[in-house]
């Protein structure tokens with residue numbers, strides 16, 4: 001960071017102590033922090049702690065004559081580069097979602113013209129309650145970035161999602177939110193399918209969790225129209241035809257046969273759609289005749305680009321990959337790169353292709 005200003009709103013949750021560490025980390029990373037402490041938040045951490053850590057005045061009330069005369073609450077909400085709500089309690093999220101302005105924090109959140117990042121933290125039942133689910137969906141639709149809480153044991157002894165992520169992860173989200181956007185893809189809607197990963201979705205990405213292929217097909221269809229689809233999930237070709245309603249007991253007879261039915265071809269389904277994205281990128285994991293098989297797949301599936309790779313060696317458990325881009329213009333073989341570099345280079349190509357076709 002290079003002196004970016006963060007307005008940190010600390011709500012009244014048990015995880016408020018982690019906000020103190022966040023202040024320290026943001027400053028260490030090169031940012032500056034001004035804290036707003038809600039009435040609930042002040043039951044958990046003191047203004048003195050936040051003032052000492054931020055080396056800035058801490059604001060706690062809307063009704064402060066001196067504060068109001070010196071700068072005013074609207075000004076406070078505008079002079080930051082990013083507003084972070086941490087911890088975002090169920091109550092604070094509800095007040096934000098309702099557009100309330102009954103204290104300094106919510107008034108600033110309503111008056112700000114800056115991006116807002118909220119890190120919820122609460123008991124698992126509060127997090128899963130229909131009211132909170134509704135409030136989170138409302139806030140996301142309003143453009144607030146929600147950092148998914150961690151799953152684990154909570155201070156109340158229960159287990160599940162609702163824990164505030166570690167301050168280092170919140171710092172990463174803050175840095176991501178402050179990073180200059182790659183404007184080449186600004187305003188573009190991209191669909192990315194992926195297999196199960198342990199990574200949290202990047203900031204600003206709406207993730208739809210699915211299990212069987214049929215659910216993924218429905219989710220992809222529902223996400224249309226889109227500018228680009230990057231179909232990275234390796235979906236099984238087959239699924240079990242008949243699900244047993246109860247446990248299959250061992251019998252004296254020979255083992256049962258499993259009947260399989262074919263899964264839908266999600267990629268071919270997408271390219272045949274009347275809402276086909278401008279650019280469809282498929283993947284081919286091959287063990288022999290890599291380029292030849294990938295070129296055939298590209299023609300068969302009707303996609304624009306196939307990213308082909310030879311998975312017969314160390315690709316699956318390694319950090320590197322060597323891929324070939326098969327497009328209508330021919331074959332381009334990339335050098336061996338880290339998987340992150342492959343992804344970045346592919347994003348560059350997508351931006352170039354879309355801007356050429358826009």
Ligand SMILES: Cc1cc2nc3c(=O)[nH]c(=O)nc-3n(C[C@H](O)[C@H](O)[C@H](O)COP(=O)(O)O)c2cc1C
Nearest residue numbers: 011012013014038039040041089090091092121122
């Ligand atoms: C010991 C204690 C811990 C609490 N922890 C949380 C919490 O982690 N998350 C939450 O949403 N509410 C929690 N609450 C309830 C909030 O403090 C309460 O809803 C408060 O009004 C929230 O204030 P705010 O809207 O200023 O954040 C807790 C309450 C107590 C007494």
